[in-house]
Amino acid sequence: MRVLIVEDDLEAAAAMVRGLSESGFEVTHAPDGADGLSKAQGGEFEVYVVDRMLPKLDGLSMVETLRREGDQTPVLFLSALGEINDRVTGLKAGGDDYLVKPYAFAELVARVEALARRRETGSVQTVLKVGDLEMDLIGRRVHRSGTEIDLQPREFQLLEFLMRHAGQSVTRTMLLEKVWEYHFDPQTNVIDVHISRLRSKIDKGFDRPMLQTVRGAGYRLEA
Template sequence: MNADTPCPAASVLLIEDDRKTVAYIEKFFEETPIRITTATHGTQALELAVSGTWDCIILDRRLPGMDGLTILTHLRAKNIQTPVLFLTTMDSIHDRVRGLRSGGDDYLVKPFALTELSARIKSLLRRHKLPLNTTRLVFEDVEVDLLSREVWRAGVKLYIQPQELKLLEYFMRNPFVLLSREMLLQAVWDIDFPIRTNLVETHISRLRERLGRDCSPLIHTIKGQGYMLRNQ
C-alpha cells in the first residue's frame, strides 16, 4: 500500500476549526471511500467523538471550547481506543511527545501534504486492525517472528541484533508513516528529551545493511524530516 493506493472505506471525524483546512481536506477525500464528518468546536467534537463510531479521528491541538489534548484525555479515560492523528501547527519535540504520550497514535504538522495525510490515515487503519499481541509481522518480502526473534527476507534468514530488531519492529508496525528522529528515539530507546546522538542514524545504517544493500530499499530517508518504511 502506498500513497496512491485507493483508500479503504472508513468513517473519519475531522476536528478542526480552520475553515480553509476543512475545505482542503473535504475536497481531497470527496471522491474516495473515506467519509469525512467535521466538528469545529471542542465541546461539540467531544460529544461526536464519544457518541459516534469512527474508524479514525483527525484532531487539531488548538480549538475553541476545549483543546485537543483534553478531548483525547477524555476519550482514553472512557476507554475509547479510536486511532487519533494530531494535525497541528505545534511542532516542537515537547509538543509531539506530549501528544503521543497522551494517547495519540500519530502526529502530523501543518502545513502538510494531502497525500501524506492520506497515507497516514491508511496506515492508522491498518495498524488499528493489527492486534498488539501479533507475533508475526510481514512487509513486502520481510518477515519478523517476534517470538523466536527471527527475521527473513525473501526466505533468507538474517542476523539482526536486538536493538535493530526493535527498530525494525517499530517500522513494520508503522508502514508508510513519516517517523521523525525524535519519535524513533522515544519509541525504541525511550529517550524523550533533546539529545545529541547518532543512535538513530547508526542503527538505521546497520539495519539497511542487514536487509541487504542489493535488495530493493525499504527504509527511506525523507530529507530534513525523518524516515519511512515503504516499498518505493
C-alpha cells in the same frame, strides 16, 4: 476507513479533508470541540485528528471526555504548541500521537494511516511476515527466503516497525520518534543512513527490493 477531523481553521481543514480523501479515507469535519465531541459520540471512526486549541471545547478536554466514556479510538493531536511538555500533556490526556504544526502533508497522512491500521492487529504476534521476509519476535531472528539476516538491535527494531506498518508510508520523523524515541529534529539525515544500512542487509542479493523510498514522504516496506 473513516477519519474525524476536528479543526477550527477552515482552510487547513479543507486541505486535510482533500488530502486524506485522496489517500482513500472517508473524512468528516467538525469545526469546534463541542461539534467534534457529538460527531465522535454519534459515529464510528478509525481515527480522530484533533486540534488542541478549539473553540467551545478544547481538544484536550474533548479527548478526555471520550476516553472517560470508554472510547478507545486512536487520537492524533495537532498543535502549534511544540514544546516537550505540551506533547506530554497531549499524550497524557489520551492522545496516541502528536503532530506539531506546520507539518508536511505526507507526514499527516502517514501518521493517520499508522493509527488507523494499528487497530487491525489486535492480537499479540510472535512472528511478523511480509512477503518472503519473516521476523521471529521471540527468538529475535530475521529470515528472508530462508536465508538468515544478521541485524544489530536497533536495525531489528527499525525493521520491526517497518514490518508492522508494511505497505504504509512511514516518515523519517515517525521513525525517529517510534524507534529511537526522540522528538527533536536532527539536521543531518541520520535516519536515511540507518535505512540504507538496513536496506543493504535485507535487499542485497535478492532480485526484488522491499524497502522503498517514497518521494517527499519517507519509506515503505512492500511485500
